[in-house]
Amino acid sequence: MGDTDVMNCQEFVELVTDYLEGALSPADQARFEAHLDYCDPCIVYIEEMRLTIGAVGRLSERDLAPAARDQLLAAFRDWKRTA
């Protein structure tokens, strides 16, 4: 990536997912964590990514009861009879 050892913020924001996925090389991971040590805005940024993942994950809680449950259970009884 960068040709220097120091990671800037623009590079940091592009590597957040690789970091969270554990996909960075050991060298890049060290540069990434070194950046986090001194850059408060990037600490906010990675926290926002975590908040994003959490908020998207909660979409699965907005569940509709299976409308077709009874119908499917009737199909199951048919299947049982013929199986």
Next chain:
Amino acid sequence: MTATAPAEPNDRMLLLAVRRGDEAAFASLIDRYHPSLVRIATLFVRDYETAEEVAQETWIGVLKGLDRFEERSSFRTWLFSILTNQAKRRGERERRIVPFAALSRPADGDAEPAVDPDRFIPPGEEWAGYWASPPRDLVENPERALLSAEAQAVIDAAIAALPPNQQAVIRLRDVEGWEAADVCNALGLTATHQRVLLHRARSRVRQAIEPYVEQRAVLADG
């Protein structure tokens, strides 16, 4: 959905009971997976009613295929493969399916930066690449702020606006809680491409939630 792995032995036990004709076990599998099947089906058919039908046909497919399922893959993987086949068949009939290839094909948005380059100090200047317009401090309880109906609608809209491949990845990974390897298998992606798509998708949704999690700028006159 946090833990996907611990559910596996349970699926196998339920499946065993289903094979013995246990209706309650089949009902448990429906309760566990039907909402997820419907959500995933909407990736292909984009119409809630059709997605519900495809999900129902998937369960019929499960019953029909139960004898042949040898548990070399997990139940969930098998279930998903039946779902995609049903969705494809439905799409061929109605010609309004999202082509499966669109979910693995590179799209225009894949190369977009995570953050608008204007928010960084431009090249050539001292501190180039550092924030010019940094994120503001977070509000007191950002998780709660994201639960508002307005924030939820904004998140939905941000996901819906993503290219199909990014949408498929963020929904399977972050909504359904799938492992990266399962997503790669299901969509025919390399590990690297999967991460790129996930990164673009999450970055765009992050952008959308900024106004809800960051403190407002102090109002100043000019």
